[in-house]
Amino acid sequence: MLNRPKPSYIRKSQYGPGIKKRAAELPGMEALPIRDLFPDVPREIFLEGGDLSVIRKATEEALKKVDMSMIKPGDTVNLLSSQYGFQIMGGQAYAEMLKTIKDFVEAKTGCHHIRLRVATGFRIREPLEIVQEYKLDEYFKGQTAPVRAIDPGVPIETEIGTLYGVARIYDADWIIHAHHGELRELDMHRMINRAIKPFAMSYARLETRSVQHMNFGPRSSNFIPKVIFNSPFVQKKFTFGCFLLTSPEGITGVDADNDMAAVDRRLMMLAFKSYGKLRVLCEEIxxxxxxxxxxxxxxxxxxxxxxxxxxxxxxxxxxxxDILPVSLGYGLYEKQPGAPKAKSVNPAIKALVLNHAWLGVPQLELATHIPTIVVGNDFAELLGSDPMNHDFMKYTVTAENLETAMNFAYRIANTDKVYVFDGCFGAMTCSPSLAEFLMKKAPEVSRRVDQELMPKWLRQRGFDPAQMMM
Incomplete structure (x- = not known):
């Protein structure tokens, strides 16, 4: 018998429904420890609810090796953050990293004009919620501001022409790139230029984000953040980057450097070691x-x-x-002859239960490819009013409560294997049948990744596996 799961904190937001019974509370749900599946996954220094001084210390140690000599006492500095960092384990660890950067830079440089920028994509009021939730306005003495893709832009001359950043990102003498390294959007970046992707996303105007997503395919789009970051306009303001690092176990550390190419290589290796086996294990489902x-x-x-x-x-x-990617824009790209057949959503997902989630990002492909049950009339009304997904509720059914939703899902999916996405690190909230299945498959997956797949991934990116896997 495994332990009872402990779901992550849900931040209250106008973009989500009221918080109700959690899936982890359902009878039979278990917490399958990641280390039971793969003991060699990088271990955590911090899990949700832990001592935040660990994050502060790790950030300070990482910043000690960074050159900040370009920042003078009378200068202005924009500390750039992104919304998704605040979704990691309740957001407290990312907020603590940001606070520590501010304190460290002030102490080391004598500069006290450090302004926090909180960037978002489509949920334009979310930065204000973030600032209030983590009391960032108080900590930064009123020097906080939201950054939205629809805000006034600033032209950035690049090797491929004029692209546009958000003016509020660049309205200081210097910028600090404070980001996070969990595995998101692998279909887009493929661990190439992952460290600088926000320069074409969080920090970019809507038109330039569209260039990234629509004018280029999922592989060639990696070029866009590169040309923006390498532009003279950005380089004359850039100081260093600081990243909150994760594995499935939790926060593994903090990395900081003036050299983003070096950070990118380290993020790549951490992703392979941290997520490679878990991703391949999911292929077995x-x-x-x-x-x-x-x-x-x-x-x-x-x-x-x-x-x-x-x-x-x-x-x-x-x-x-070598694999043709599936992406948000999957339907826009013509597959090459002989490319593997793939749907825009993994057909192994036989049913989808939405108990709590936020609006604001296109997700219609879920409801059109998976039988989907929405829990609660309030959530259904919210989803029905989402301008990003105006037809979503045409393809779903609504359940009165979570138990009813699950009973219906079991009937239509004809399986009792359940995988819960409840924000948890360190363990997977799942049904006993899925836990048993994954435990049986894990040893062979571990062998295959170590001996076959990881060497291939490294060689594809120009690295010697013998050196990188030491």
Whole structure:
């Protein structure tokens, strides 16, 4: 018998329904420890509810090696943050990293004009919720501001022409890139230029985000953040990056550097070691019910330390650069002859239960490909009014409560294997049948990743496996 699961904190938001019974409270749900599956996954220094001084200390140690000499006492500095960092384990660890960066830079440089920028994509009021939730306005002495893709822009001359950043990102003498390294959007970046992707997303105007998503395919789009980051405009303001690092076990540390290429290489290796085996293990799942029950939109919701987006695309090894990716824009790209057949959503997901999730990101492909049950009339009304997904409720049914939703899901999915995405790191909230299945498959998956797949992933990116896997 495994332990009872402990779901992550759900932040109250106007973009989500009222918080109700959690999926972890359902009879029979268990917490399958990640280390029971893969003992060699990088271990955590912090889990939700732990001592935040661990994050502060790790951030300070990482910042000691960074050159900040360009920042003078009278300068202005924008500390750049992104919304998704605040969705990791309740957001407290990311908030603590940001606070520590501010304190450390002030102490080291004598500069006290450090302004926090909280960037978002489509949920334009979310930054204000974040600032209030984590009391950031008080900590930064009123020097906080939201950044939205629809805000006034600033032209950035690049090697491929003029692209546009958000003016509020760049309205200081210097910028600090404070981000997070959990595995999201693998279909887009494939662990290439992952460290600088926000320069074409969180920090970019809507038009430039569209260039990234629509004008280029999922592989060639990696070029966009690169040309923006390398532009003279950005380089004359850039100081260093600081990243909150994760594995499925939890927060593994903090990395900081003036060299983003070096950070990118380290993020790549951490992703392979941390998520490679869990992603391949998800490929083995041929039938399951997915339950979404956490902060944020579906694709980025965490379960067992890994996002739901990794399960929706688990039929393909997206670390493998020989594989044609499935992406948000999957239907826009013509597949090459002989490319593997793939649906935009993993067909192993036989039913989807939405207990708690947020609006604001296109997700119609879920309801049109998976039998979907929404829990509660309040949630159904909210989803029905979402301008990003105006037809979503045409393809779903509504259940009065979570128990009713699950009973219906069992009937239509014809499986009792349940994978819950409840924001949890360190353990996967799941049904006993899925836990037993995954435990049986894990040893062979571990061998295959170590001996076959990881060497291939490294060689594809120009690295010697013998050196990188030492």
């Amino acid at each position: 041929k039938e399951c019910i997915a339950v979404l029950d956490a902060t944020g939109e579906p694709r980025y919701m965490i379960g067992g330390g890994m996002t739901f987006g990794n399960l929706t695309e688990a039929e393909l090894d997206l670390f493998d650069l």
